[in-house]
Amino acid sequence: MIDVIGVPFDLCGSRPGCALGPAAVRYAGLVETLQGIGLEVRDCGDMPAMRPETDEDGMRNFPPLLETVRGLRKAVYKTYLEGNLPIVVGGEHTVVAGAVAAALQFHGEDVAVLWIDAHADANTPGSSASGNLHGMPIAALAGLPSGTEGKVDEEWNALQEALGSGPRLSLNRTAWYALRDVDPPEVPQLQGLALTMHDIDRHGVVNTMHTLDRWLRTIGASHLWISFDVDALDPILAPGTGTAVRGGLTYREAHLCAELLFEMMAASDCPYRLAGVDVVETNPLVDANNATAVMVVEWFASLFGKTILGSRR
Numbered sequence: 001m002i003d004v005i006g007v008p009f010d011l012c013g014s015r016p017g018c019a020l021g022p023a024a025v026r027y028a029g030l031v032e033t034l035q036g037i038g039l040e041v042r043d044c045g046d047m048p049a050m051r052p053e054t055d056e057d058g059m060r061n062f063p064p065l066l067e068t069v070r071g072l073r074k075a076v077y078k079t080y081l082e083g084n085l086p087i088v089v090g091g092e093h094t095v096v097a098g099a100v101a102a103a104l105q106f107h108g109e110d111v112a113v114l115w116i117d118a119h120a121d122a123n124t125p126g127s128s129a130s131g132n133l134h135g136m137p138i139a140a141l142a143g144l145p146s147g148t149e150g151k152v153d154e155e156w157n158a159l160q161e162a163l164g165s166g167p168r169l170s171l172n173r174t175a176w177y178a179l180r181d182v183d184p185p186e187v188p189q190l191q192g193l194a195l196t197m198h199d200i201d202r203h204g205v206v207n208t209m210h211t212l213d214r215w216l217r218t219i220g221a222s223h224l225w226i227s228f229d230v231d232a233l234d235p236i237l238a239p240g241t242g243t244a245v246r247g248g249l250t251y252r253e254a255h256l257c258a259e260l261l262f263e264m265m266a267a268s269d270c271p272y273r274l275a276g277v278d279v280v281e282t283n284p285l286v287d288a289n290n291a292t293a294v295m296v297v298e299w300f301a302s303l304f305g306k307t308i309l310g311s312r313r
């Protein structure tokens with residue numbers, strides 16, 4: 001059974017609005033669409049909404065973020081204990097740290113992460129030019145030092161604590177897909193597999209997904225968490241997001257990527273299993289007729305086996 005968990009959090013990004021993401025994705029029919037292809041889905045509703053609350057010399061809206069990350073880790077862990085598969089619908093990318101931490105805690109250190117995103121999200125408080133925590137979840141999960149002192153460093157340590165006692169994410173087990181806006185200090189963190197839009201232009205989705213599959217087998221991944229930031233998509237197709245970058249995945253590329261992920265995991269000799277999926281950064285305030293959320297739902301259908309002529313489930 002699939003557990004859908006909404007996380008209406010948008011206090012640590014570049015602009016508010018993606019707290020409405022879970023509602024937009026539900027209105028676009030996520031639960032019904034997955035049920036329509038034969039999956040058992042339980043909608044667990046949303047995590048509590050948060051109010052802005054900032055300490056003067058700390059990071060912007062850190063206290064509500066901390067509470068949300070901690071809450072999501074517990075919710076996802078509970079999903080695992082019940083034998084279910086989590087789908088997390090954000091909200092900002094920051095919150096996903098809680099979900100992946102739960103996967104690492106439950107499944108162990110052999111969890112690999114596929115970060116489908118225009119951005120690497122591997123800044124630390126010290127390296128980030130914006131100070132926005134939604135650009136830092138990978139650094140948090142990997143347990144990188146904050147690169148700061150004082151209150152901000154204390155908060156970063158509190159975030160580490162909120163991620164729980166499980167293993168940290170290894171940067172060597174992290175793959176990025178559709179990258180095209182990476183800050184210079186993030187480049188050294190791309191230690192796993194970094195597939196940029198240039199690679200996708202040059203080699204296509206089929207070859208780059210094949211590279212990903214081989215890499216997952218080589219590193220001995222037991223489980224895969226797929227994190228889908230809608231800004232991976234081209235903004236012409238998916239304008240509803242706060243940090244849009246042109247030159248992203250086209251409609252066909254995005255669907256082929258999802259269809260191939262389904263195929264990879266359905267292969268009889270596939271050594272890794274799906275640990276969970278999230279979709280984040282959908283912002284209906286800057287969208288056009290909910291097109292981004294609709295695209296998200298269609299993408300999920302492809303990921304779970306829907307094809308043009310039917311379903312492979």
Ligand SMILES: NC(=[NH2+])NCCC[C@H](N)C(=O)O
Nearest residue numbers: 093119123130132134135243
């Ligand atoms: N999840 C996101 N949309 N992240 C965008 C991050 C942008 C930029 N690299 C920053 O750190 O501020």
Ligand SMILES: [Mn+2]
Nearest residue numbers: 093117121229
């Ligand atoms: Mn992101």
